[in-house]
Amino acid sequence: MKKALVIIVITSLLLPALSFSEEPLSRYLLKKKAELQERELRLKTREEALKELELRVDKKIKQYNSLLSSLEKIIKELKKAESENFLHVVKTYEKMPPEEAAAQFEQLNEDMAVKILSKMKERKAAALLARMSPDRAARLIEKLTSIKGLKRLVSKIRKK
Numbered sequence: 001m002k003k004a005l006v007i008i009v010i011t012s013l014l015l016p017a018l019s020f021s022e023e024p025l026s027r028y029l030l031k032k033k034a035e036l037q038e039r040e041l042r043l044k045t046r047e048e049a050l051k052e053l054e055l056r057v058d059k060k061i062k063q064y065n066s067l068l069s070s071l072e073k074i075i076k077e078l079k080k081a082e083s084e085n086f087l088h089v090v091k092t093y094e095k096m097p098p099e100e101a102a103a104q105f106e107q108l109n110e111d112m113a114v115k116i117l118s119k120m121k122e123r124k125a126a127a128l129l130a131r132m133s134p135d136r137a138a139r140l141i142e143k144l145t146s147i148k149g150l151k152r153l154v155s156k157i158r159k160k
Contacts, residue, residue: 090116094124102131105140114143 093101093116105113105128117125117140129137 086115087119090119093128094120098124098127098131101128105132106136110139110143113140117144 093104096104105116108116117128120128129141132140
């Protein structure tokens with residue numbers, strides 16, 4: 001704003017040969033000054049609004065990060081509880097007489113049965129499979145051997 005005013009004043013001083021009357025130039029300068037002040041006021045208002053918006057956005061980000069952190073803790077606790085519960089089920093089947101466990105396994109969803117068998121001790125799982133119907137035991141064994149990533153894991157172990 002000051003630069004424009006200085007340029008105009010210098011220009012008017014350097015060009016006295018041109019016949020500018022002082023009154024129109026003075027009105028022009030005052031008009032430009034008022035326009036610049038108005039523009040500066042609008043910019044300050046917008047800048048303040050943007051700062052206020054930025055503070056609100058930062059506050060929301062902090063709230064969402066806090067909520068995300070809380071949710072991650074809850075999910076971690078739920079996964080831990082689920083894992084503990086699952087291991088409890090596995091141990092329960094291991095402690096059962098193989099005949100009873102086999103009878104219950106006949107009724108279980110195959111995916112769940114495979115998941116439980118994969119966590120059982122080998123001897124307990126073998127005793128359970130031996131007392132199941134041959135068709136069901138064969139399907140479970142087939143699924144057990146095709147567990148995702150098992151082939152890669154076996155090949156890595158063999159390489160060592």
